[in-house]
Amino acid sequence: MRKVAIKTPSKSYEVFIEAGLRREIGRRMDDVLAQPASSVLIISDSVVAPLYLDEVKNSFSDLAVHTAVIEAGEASKSFTVFEQLLTKALEAGLDRKSVIVALGGGVVGDIAGFVAATFMRGIRFIQVPTTLLAHDSSVGGKVAINHPLGKNMVGSFHQPEAVFYDTEVLYSLSEREWRSGFAEVMKHGLIRKPSFLTWLQTTISSLESIPVEVLDELLEQSIAVKAEIVAEDEKEAGVRAYLNLGHTLGHALETKLGYGKLTHGEAVVIGIVFAMRLSGKLCGLSANVDDYEKWFQRLGYDTKIPAHLQADELIETMMKDKKTEGGTIRMVLLRSIGEATTMTVSSDEIKQLLVEQVEVD
Amino acid sequence: MRKVAIKTPSKSYEVFIEAGLRREIGRRMDDVLAQPASSVLIISDSVVAPLYLDEVKNSFSDLAVHTAVIEAGEASKSFTVFEQLLTKALEAGLDRKSVIVALGGGVVGDIAGFVAATFMRGIRFIQVPTTLLAHDSSVGGKVAINHPLGKNMVGSFHQPEAVFYDTEVLYSLSEREWRSGFAEVMKHGLIRKPSFLTWLQTTISSLESIPVEVLDELLEQSIAVKAEIVAEDEKEAGVRAYLNLGHTLGHALETKLGYGKLTHGEAVVIGIVFAMRLSGKLCGLSANVDDYEKWFQRLGYDTKIPAHLQADELIETMMKDKKTEGGTIRMVLLRSIGEATTMTVSSDEIKQLLVEQVEVD
Ligand SMILES: NC(=O)c1ccc[n+]([C@@H]2O[C@H](COP(=O)([O-])OP(=O)(O)OC[C@H]3O[C@@H](n4cnc5c(N)ncnc54)[C@H](O)[C@@H]3O)[C@@H](O)[C@H]2O)c1
Ligand SMILES: NC(=O)c1ccc[n+]([C@@H]2O[C@H](COP(=O)([O-])OP(=O)(O)OC[C@H]3O[C@@H](n4cnc5c(N)ncnc54)[C@H](O)[C@@H]3O)[C@@H](O)[C@H]2O)c1
Numbered sequence: 224m225r226k227v228a229i230k231t232p233s234k235s236y237e238v239f240i241e242a243g244l245r246r247e248i249g250r251r252m253d254d255v256l257a258q259p260a261s262s263v264l265i266i267s268d269s270v271v272a273p274l275y276l277d278e279v280k281n282s283f284s285d286l287a288v289h290t291a292v293i294e295a296g297e298a299s300k301s302f303t304v305f306e307q308l309l310t311k312a313l314e315a316g317l318d319r320k321s322v323i324v325a326l327g328g329g330v331v332g333d334i335a336g337f338v339a340a341t342f343m344r345g346i347r348f349i350q351v352p353t354t355l356l357a358h359d360s361s362v363g364g365k366v367a368i369n370h371p372l373g374k375n376m377v378g379s380f381h382q383p384e385a386v387f388y389d390t391e392v393l394y395s396l397s398e399r400e401w402r403s404g405f406a407e408v409m410k411h412g413l414i415r416k417p418s419f420l421t422w423l424q425t426t427i428s429s430l431e432s433i434p435v436e437v438l439d440e441l442l443e444q445s446i447a448v449k450a451e452i453v454a455e456d457e458k459e460a461g462v463r464a465y466l467n468l469g470h471t472l473g474h475a476l477e478t479k480l481g482y483g484k485l486t487h488g489e490a491v492v493i494g495i496v497f498a499m500r501l502s503g504k505l506c507g508l509s510a511n512v513d514d515y516e517k518w519f520q521r522l523g524y525d526t527k528i529p530a531h532l533q534a535d536e537l538i539e540t541m542m543k544d545k546k547t548e549g550g551t552i553r554m555v556l557l558r559s560i561g562e563a564t565t566m567t568v569s570s571d572e573i574k575q576l577l578v579e580q581v582e583v584d
Numbered sequence: 585m586r587k588v589a590i591k592t593p594s595k596s597y598e599v600f601i602e603a604g605l606r607r608e609i610g611r612r613m614d615d616v617l618a619q620p621a622s623s624v625l626i627i628s629d630s631v632v633a634p635l636y637l638d639e640v641k642n643s644f645s646d647l648a649v650h651t652a653v654i655e656a657g658e659a660s661k662s663f664t665v666f667e668q669l670l671t672k673a674l675e676a677g678l679d680r681k682s683v684i685v686a687l688g689g690g691v692v693g694d695i696a697g698f699v700a701a702t703f704m705r706g707i708r709f710i711q712v713p714t715t716l717l718a719h720d721s722s723v724g725g726k727v728a729i730n731h732p733l734g735k736n737m738v739g740s741f742h743q744p745e746a747v748f749y750d751t752e753v754l755y756s757l758s759e760r761e762w763r764s765g766f767a768e769v770m771k772h773g774l775i776r777k778p779s780f781l782t783w784l785q786t787t788i789s790s791l792e793s794i795p796v797e798v799l800d801e802l803l804e805q806s807i808a809v810k811a812e813i814v815a816e817d818e819k820e821a822g823v824r825a826y827l828n829l830g831h832t833l834g835h836a837l838e839t840k841l842g843y844g845k846l847t848h849g850e851a852v853v854i855g856i857v858f859a860m861r862l863s864g865k866l867c868g869l870s871a872n873v874d875d876y877e878k879w880f881q882r883l884g885y886d887t888k889i890p891a892h893l894q895a896d897e898l899i900e901t902m903m904k905d906k907k908t909e910g911g912t913i914r915m916v917l918l919r920s921i922g923e924a925t926t927m928t929v930s931s932d933e934i935k936q937l938l939v940e941q942v943e944v945d
Contacts (some may be wrong), residue, residue, distance in 0.1 A: 302667050313733040313904075341702070344728065344739045344820075367705065372674040378705045379740060458706075543674075 225439060227446045229362060231457040234382040238362055238446050240439060244389035245275055245351065248324065249283030252349055255385040260347070261320035262287040264312055266335040270295040271327045271353050275392060279326055279351065289315040293331070297483055300334050300368045302377075308338045322347045322384070325361075328354035328400075329487065333375070336366030340381035350386040355393055355404025356488055358442050359411075359466075361386050363453040373543055374474050380458055390438055399486055401430040402523055406469070406488030408441060409519075410495065411448035414465045417561035419444050430522055465563035468555040469494030472577075475540035479532055492524045493580070500576050502556040505568070510560050527582035534577040538570045586800055588807045590723060592818040595743040599723060599807050601800060605750035606636055606712065609685065610644030613710055616746040621708070622681035623648040625673055627696035631656040632688045632714050636753060640687055640712065650676040654692070658844055661695050661729045663738075669699045683708045683745070686722075689715035689761075690848065694736070697727030701742035711747040716754055716765025717849055719803050720772075720827075722747050724814040734904055735835050741819055751799055760847055762791040763884055767830070767849030769802060770880075771856065772809035775826045778922035780805050791883055826924035829916040830855030833938075836901040840893055853885045854941070861937050863917040866929070871921050888943035895938040899931045 225240040239251065253259065263286050267276050272292045280288055291311045293299045312323075325335035325348060332350055339348035350361035367378025393401075405427075412420030422444075426437060433441070449466070456463040473494035476485060485493075496516050502508035516526050528537070541552050551567045558564055586601040600612065614620065624647050628637050633653045641649055652672045654660045673684075686696035686709060693711055700709035711722035728739025754762075766788075773781030783805075787798060794802070810827070817824040834855035837846060846854075857877050863869035877887050889898070902913050912928045919925050 302663065306663050309731060309738055310733065313731060313737060316904075341738050341740060343737060344726065344741055365705065370670060370674060372671065376674060376704060377670055377702050379702060380705055543677075 225443045227443060227450050229382075229386075229450050230454045231364065231382055233364075233380070233457060234384075236383060236385050238386040238388060238450075240388045240390060240442055240446075242389065242391040242435060244387050245392060246278050246282055248279050248349070248351060248387055249286070251387060252283075252322065252324075252385070255349075256322070256347070258320065260286060260322040261318055262289065262316065263322050263324060264289045264291060264315055264317055265324040265326055266291050266293065266308060266331055266338070267326040268293050268295040268299065268328075268331050271331070274395060275353065276326065279324070287316075289317075293334070295330075297330055297369070300330055300375075302368065302370075305334060305337065305368050308334065309342060312338065312342050317342065317346070319343050319346055322349060324349045324351055325383075326351045326353065328352065328357045329360035332357055332361045333365075333367050333378070336364075336381055336383070337368055337378050340366055340379040345381065347384050348381070350383045352386065352388055353392045354396060355401055356407055358388065358404065358446055359407040359449060361388070362446055362449050363463075364457070365459075374477060388442065390435060390442065393438065398430060398523065399489070401433075403486035403488030405430055405522065406491045406495070406524075408445045410466070410468050410491065411445045413495065413557065413560060414468050414555070414563040415448045415451065415561060416444070419448070420560060424518060428521065462563075464553075464565050465555050468557070468563060469498055471541050471544055471552065471554050472497050472537065474544055475537045476528065476532070478540050479536060480529065489524060492519050493526055493528060495519075496526045497528075497576065497580055498554060498556055500580070501554070501568070501573060502558070504576065505566060505572065506556050506558050506564060508557045508559060510557075526580075528577070528580050530582040530584040532581065534574050534581070537577060538574065542570075586804045588804060588811050590743075590747075590811050591815045592725065592743055594725075594741070594818060595745075597744060597746050599747040599749060599811075601749045601751060601803055601807075603750065603752040603796060605748050606753060607639050607643055609640050609710070609712060609748055610642075610647070612748060613644075613683065613685075613746070616710075617683070617708070619681065621647060621683040622679055623650065623677065624683050624685060625650045625652060625676055625678055626685040626687055627652050627654065627669060627692055627699070628687040629654050629656040629660065629689075629692050632692070635756060636714065637687065640685070648677075650678075654695070656691070658691055658730070661691055661736075663729065663731075666695060666698065666729050669695065670703060673699065673703050678703065678707070680704050680707055683710060685710045685712060686744075687712045687714065689713065689718045690721035693718055693722050694726075694728050694739070697725075697742055697744070698729055698739050701727055701740040706742060708745050709742070711744045713747065713749055714753045715757060716762055717768055719749065719765065719807055720768040720810060722749075723807055723810050724824075725818070726820075735838060749803065751796060751803065754799065759791060759884065760850070762794075764847035764849030766791055766883065767852045767856070767885075769806045771827070771829050771852065772806045774856065774918065774921060775829050775916070775924040776809045776812065776922060777805070780809070781921060785879060789882065825914075825926050826916050829918070829924060830859050832902050832905055832913065832915050833858050833898065835905055836898045837889065837893070839901050840897060841890065850885060853880050854887055854889060856880075857887045858937065858941055859915060859917055861941070862915065862929070862934060863919070865937065866927060866933065867917050867919050867925060869918045869920060871918075887941075889938070889941050891943040891945040893942065895935050895942070898938060899935065903931075
């Protein structure tokens with residue numbers, strides 16, 4: 224079994240990576256909890272639950288195990304579903320010693336984590352990520368729901384007690400979902416680990432069939448980058464912001480298109496290409512962005528901004544992003560591959576490049 | 585000016601107590617913030633706003649100051665109002681450097697604090713308590729909203745940057761609100777400071793006209809108890825639970841009667857009498873509870889459980905309290921005046937005493 228240690232000021236815990244782990248969650252949970260759980264609520268979604276919920280549930284022996292299944296998809300990260308899950312937790316009689324298990328992708332992890340963060344002012348939770356993207360979202364304690372006026376606008380920092388990552392379950396993901404998650408893998412290489420990025424470029428030429436040994440290695444390396452960053456900066460006061468490479472434009476695209484039209488990672492890759500071009504202009508990135516764009520395209524990513532979107536409306540949306548302060552746009556850029564920085568940019572500075580990246584109809 | 589220092593693992597800050605302080609919030613805020621605020625949202629309620637909002641607002645000079653006024657009363661600590669306030673914050677363009685100012689009693693402090701705790705995963709906030717009760721609720725970082733199935737069930741721990749307590753504003757409170765707040769003052773004496781309790785008993789014989797010098801002294805002493813406890817145990821893993829003396833039954837009374845029938849403190853005093861009697865039975869409290877009950881009654885408190893309530897339904901509600909774990913009832917009791925403890929009690933042990941405390945119709 225592979226393990227990555229996560230050390231933050233508020234909590235230390237481990238990410239366990241192993242094929243078949245879903246069938247052992249109950250037993251493994253006992254090992255990681257300092258105080259035993261009084262009861263468990265497993266939260267999953269309508270796609271994941273039919274596939275894996277029973278196996279996870281059956282891995283618990285003498286505990287009261289409750290389950291809640293939300294509709295699959297980003298729309299579930301809402302106030303309404305948040306309130307429904309809290310009602311469920313109360314009706315199931317959860318108390319301060321109970322543990323919530325998030326079984327699913329980033330959507331389930333984010334909302335189940337926020338429920339855990341706020342139920343009775345915070346109870347423990349366990350991440351059981353089932354998407355490739357969730358190798359990122361399940362580590363580091365950022366939990367949230369969306370507001371109609373912006374993504375992830377309401378949330379907390381609440382670290383899980385452990386992350387149990389079963390690589391086997393990733394093989395039921397669609398190719399789009401592989402692509403969505405792989406964007407965050409590449410991002411980790413770009414901001415922090417050039418050698419890992421080079422390894423990815425030489426090893427991964429298609430997302431259709433990554434062998435399990437490659438997958439395990441890739442996850443361990445990618446999570447290790449996240450672990451380093453979170454250890455240095457739990458609450459995003461500094462370097463943690465680098466994880467937002469590609470996300471300012473990415474979020475604006477998701478907001479303008481409506482959640483779900485592009486996957487999170489697909490939107491992020493468009494944002495990464497944009498951030499790299501801007502880095503060439505504003506902070507001396509000398510890497511050949513065209514080459515990267517071609518690699519992304521070979522992996523199946525669309526790297527252009529959809530044709531019907533206007534640069535101005537994207538800029539306006541970017542101004543409302545959490546990362547902006549006082550009406551400017553704060554973006555993550557690259558000085559070189561592996562070396563990120565943040566910069567405040569004006570709408571004038573970015574408009575031309577944005578327009579150039581819009582798809583020709 | 586009087587000051588009480590609050591030191592918790594997550595943050596240190598001060599409570600400033602002074603008549604007229606509301607007119608200086610803007611200037612004083614600058615002194616306590618390490619990083620300046622980018623903008624401010626003052627949250628108040630429909631009773632407090634007409635009285636004091638303008639004065640507070642005018643104390644800010646060159647900042648963008650937004651305001652939101654919620655309906656006065658416990659019913660506002662709801663999901664709906666929570667979401668409305670977050671919408672307001674987004675529409676006003678608040679960002680991560682913005683500061684929320686809670687101007688009001690415990691209701692405003694609790695919900696505004698929870699908005700601050702969750703807006704963009706947490707921004708700074710300032711408490712400007714305007715009720716006597718809020719000398720307790722504004723200190724220590726417990727913030728929450730209610731769920732139809734239980735009070736304060738959804739919330740966080742989020743410490744303010746400072747508490748600015750203007751004693752002058754307390755004189756517009758109704759006598760019932762003085763009584764509500766004074767319950768928490770007596771509680772602080774009962775669980776931790778017998779000398780303070782004796783001072784209260786000899787000094788305060790009526791809540792109708794407490795002179796301002798006595799009020800200042802009383803607040804400083806009472807907040808000092810809270811400060812000690814919060815310093816020892818920020819997240820309520822141990823001694824902080826002692827602050828819940830009288831609250832298990834108190835909350836059950838509020839839930840069963842509907843919020844607002846009894847004030848929080850009125851409900852707590854009934855709970856305190858009950859806890860003291862139970863302490864005599866279960867953990868050797870030798871104090872004469874009748875004498876205390878008479879003092880409470882002289883101050884205008886009703887110490888009996890309203891006649892139409894059944895012991896069984898109260899017990900059932902107490903079982904659902906946050907402080908209970910695994911179906912038992914966890915209560916704060918007194919070994920002696922000034923020395924609190926927690927005990928798990930069964931419904932059998934408490935039923936007889938509960939029945940005896942019900943008002944004779
Ligand atoms: N908290 C963080 O630090 C962080 C970081 C990045 C992204 N996120 C959030 O993560 C979310 C996106 O996560 P996601 O891409 O995992 O989305 P997701 O949870 O919606 O999963 C994508 C789809 O795959 C399905 N699915 C999940 N596991 C499956 C499996 N094993 N087999 C088949 N189908 C499966 C889901 O039901 C869903 O339909 C966004 O809301 C984003 O904001 C959070
Ligand atoms: N967070 C904590 O640690 C903590 C501790 C104890 C209680 N609480 C919470 O506090 C709440 C009760 O607080 P509260 O008793 O202050 O209630 P409140 O905020 O509802 O205030 C009581 C009434 O007094 C009015 N009012 C406030 N200031 C006034 C003033 N200066 N002059 C005239 N009227 C004024 C209010 O509009 C309201 O109608 C409850 O929700 C309780 O759960 C929280």
